[in-house]
Amino acid sequence: MAGVESLPSSRPAIEAVARHGYCHFAYRPESMHWFCKPSPMARTHHLHLVPFGSPLWAERLAFRDHLRTHPEVAREYERLKRELAERYRFEREAYTDAKEPFVARVVAVALGR
Secondary structure, three states: OEEEOOOOOOOHHHHHHHOOOOEEEOOOOOOOEEEEEEOOOOEEEEEEEEEOOOHHHHHHHHHHHHHHHOHHHHHHHHHHHHHHHHHOOOOHHHHHHHHHHHHHHHHHHHOOO
16 A cells, blocks of 8 residues: 555556556555556456545554564464465455455454443
């Protein structure tokens, strides 16, 4: 994740990032510019351009910081990701969807919701 001033002002970055092999995809375009490489079907790298101070920015940093300060939660997340990666080996979206309840729970705790 990289912070940007705003989504409209960061639109020129789409072309710049593409020159480095990233594919732009209109996933959650209201909250980020989403990139992957080498292709949307075979992703080894992700890059999200997210406005500083946006709700998504705050949630992602809260999640990261909570994992850093709660090693037991980080280990639980690791176990979950390994289990889901095996279960959904060829279903990338199902893998992502299956992680969402865990991520939402940690974000809620981290933000005191």
